[in-house]
Amino acid sequence: MSPFIAAGLVKFNEAKEIEKIKISPQAVVFLGIAISLLVIILKFLVPL
Numbered sequence: 132m133s134p135f136i137a138a139g140l141v142k143f144n145e146a147k148e149i150e151k152i153k154i155s156p157q158a159v160v161f162l163g164i165a166i167s168l169l170v171i172i173l174k175f176l177v178p179l
Contacts, residue, residue, distance in 0.1 A: 142166065
């Protein structure tokens with residue numbers, strides 16, 4: 132579970148960075164979808 136928590140903390144820090152940068156909403160949505168897909172794929176590849 133700790134790798135997932137660590138990844139979550141990294142994403143949380145990246146979210147703060149994104150708020151500072153103020154990138155476009157479309158890019159934020161795209162990143163959110165890409166991250167969600169990665170998490171889903173990892174869950175299938177790595178049985179818990």
